[in-house]
Amino acid sequence: MRCPFCGHNDTHVKDSRPTEDNTAIRRRRACPDCGARWTTFERVHLRDLTVIKKNGQRVPFDRDKLEASMRISLRKRPVDAERVERAISGIVRRLESSGETDISSDHIGEAVMDALANLDSIAYVRFASVYKNFREVRDFEDFIGNERLASEGALIEKD
Numbered sequence: 001m002r003c004p005f006c007g008h009n010d011t012h013v014k015d016s017r018p019t020e021d022n023t024a025i026r027r028r029r030a031c032p033d034c035g036a037r038w039t040t041f042e043r044v045h046l047r048d049l050t051v052i053k054k055n056g057q058r059v060p061f062d063r064d065k066l067e068a069s070m071r072i073s074l075r076k077r078p079v080d081a082e083r084v085e086r087a088i089s090g091i092v093r094r095l096e097s098s099g100e101t102d103i104s105s106d107h108i109g110e111a112v113m114d115a116l117a118n119l120d121s122i123a124y125v126r127f128a129s130v131y132k133n134f135r136e137v138r139d140f141e142d143f144i145g146n147e148r149l150a151s152e153g154a155l156i157e158k159d
């Protein structure tokens with residue numbers, strides 16, 4: 001696998017073992033060139049899903065995109081990588097086993113919100129604020145009030 005940090009073509013697997021729930025193989029990888037270390041997961045791919053966007057456009061479901069948007073929300077939050085991985089697998093498995101191959105982007109957004117609500121309240125608020133496309137502080141405060149997150153101090157911390 002190519003190094004995602006420096007682009008070097010030959011990287012090494014340092015460690016390889018099943019995840020806690022045994023649904024994936026977790027590999028610790030290292031780049032001999034720049035010294036970067038990262039983790040990859042190998043897992044079952046059940047079926048191809050199509051995402052129906054709000055504007056009607058159809059795009060292939062991309063697990064990496066889902067993961068990237070969750071990771072942005074979870075940036076610098078103290079959430080274990082394996083818990084995040086399990087949550088993502090849970091979402092994908094639910095989507096794959098729903099019997100539908102066409103899935104609305106709203107449906108996926110809701111699933112991500114559910115997962116983040118269980119992982120980290122700040123990540124949840126970050127995602128929700130983008131997903132629900134808040135334009136006014138007022139809307140946001142109403143939302144926070146509804147979700148009872150204000151008391152958890154979810155808005156105080158900033159990167």
Ligand SMILES: [Zn+2]
Pocket residue numbers: 003004005006007008031032033034035036
């Ligand atoms: Zn590298």
